[in-house]
Amino acid sequence: MRIRISVAPYRRRFGRPLASSRGAIVEREGLILSLTDTDGRVGRGEAAPISWIDGESLDAVAAELAGLGEALELPARVLDEQDTHRSAWLDEIGRGFLPSARAALDAASLDLAARRAGVSAARRLGAGNEAPVLLNALVVESSPDEVTRIVRARIERGYRVIKLKVGVAEPRLDIARVRAARDALGDRATLRLDANAAWSFGDARDVLEAIGPASLDYVEEPLAGATVESLLRLRALTGVPLAMDESVYRVGGIESLMASRCCDVVVLKPARVGGPTRTLEIARRLGASGFRVVLTDAIETAVGRAAVVHAAAALATFNGSEAIGLGGLELLAPDPCAERSDDIPGLTAFFAKGPGLTIAAVRETML
Numbered sequence: 001m002r003i004r005i006s007v008a009p010y011r012r013r014f015g016r017p018l019a020s021s022r023g024a025i026v027e028r029e030g031l032i033l034s035l036t037d038t039d040g041r042v043g044r045g046e047a048a049p050i051s052w053i054d055g056e057s058l059d060a061v062a063a064e065l066a067g068l069g070e071a072l073e074l075p076a077r078v079l080d081e082q083d084t085h086r087s088a089w090l091d092e093i094g095r096g097f098l099p100s101a102r103a104a105l106d107a108a109s110l111d112l113a114a115r116r117a118g119v120s121a122a123r124r125l126g127a128g129n130e131a132p133v134l135l136n137a138l139v140v141e142s143s144p145d146e147v148t149r150i151v152r153a154r155i156e157r158g159y160r161v162i163k164l165k166v167g168v169a170e171p172r173l174d175i176a177r178v179r180a181a182r183d184a185l186g187d188r189a190t191l192r193l194d195a196n197a198a199w200s201f202g203d204a205r206d207v208l209e210a211i212g213p214a215s216l217d218y219v220e221e222p223l224a225g226a227t228v229e230s231l232l233r234l235r236a237l238t239g240v241p242l243a244m245d246e247s248v249y250r251v252g253g254i255e256s257l258m259a260s261r262c263c264d265v266v267v268l269k270p271a272r273v274g275g276p277t278r279t280l281e282i283a284r285r286l287g288a289s290g291f292r293v294v295l296t297d298a299i300e301t302a303v304g305r306a307a308v309v310h311a312a313a314a315l316a317t318f319n320g321s322e323a324i325g326l327g328g329l330e331l332l333a334p335d336p337c338a339e340r341s342d343d344i345p346g347l348t349a350f351f352a353k354g355p356g357l358t359i360a361a362v363r364e365t366m367l
Helices: 058-066 083-093 099-117 144-157 171-185 201-211 228-238 253-260 276-288 302-319 327-331
Strands: 002-018 025-036 042-047 071-073 137-139 161-165 190-194 216-220 242-244 265-268 292-295 349-351 360-362
Touching (some): 002 058, 042 302, 137 144, 171 201, 201 216, 228 253, 265 276
Parallel strands (some): 265 292
Antiparallel strands (some): 002 071
């Protein structure tokens, strides 16, 4: 079977600058990979390297995808039979690829395979009954009053999980912001914190001891320079569940986390681990070891976000449902790759509808 390949770059300014350890980031760049079969069906995947975290360059990713050429010849079983054939093909053709490049190839081939079968990508990945994939609402406002206002608005809209960014302000202000969010949500929603590895051990301890574990789902990436020992100590002192995202490999990777149990939740970005198929492989192992797994995008366009939604729908079948993070919905609107007018900020959930990686938005009035 002959599969045509095309790669299209995109560049989009953020709606608001994104704070990072390398300073403010004002635009997002990435690549959209399209695979087209002989019947004209198209599968799409996104390569969105997070250069400010991983140092993975867009040029290097583009070179790997360009190395695939303009077309591929592959056996029909890769797309039309059990997904184990596609996984084996991915392992062979994507051997040595950077995670973002492999993620694009994985999502595009999954999308095409599912479209050829007339099913959703989630179903192809093993999803059971269709259920909405809930989103967490991202709150970044700096003052306690603004946090109160935004949290109340998000809850009225239908969100049931709020994710508050912390670590940028002084600890005393962060304590006030967290208390404001907790008071605003009451028992109507769950609160998650994300410090983006900004706190020293002392600051993390002081903030978390001051607010206590009540009503906190978890705190993500609490420590700069996190180690297994520092995470275990912080959790023992504060009683707050901890989540790891970008620092997973700084503390020895998945194997180290599973052995040390220095966190309670692992946040996986398909764009960073090599695509939805590999994400589910890792998530199954983590779930079997008693860890919660939460999926998020890498501030991607509608193409990458759809892969996250379908992976989350499949993950819910065997690991339980978790609200996911889709920061690209807010930060990249209007989206250069959105095909639906309702793929806009403020939505509270998505269905992994299909065919392929098609998703359908759930408005707040439906929850």
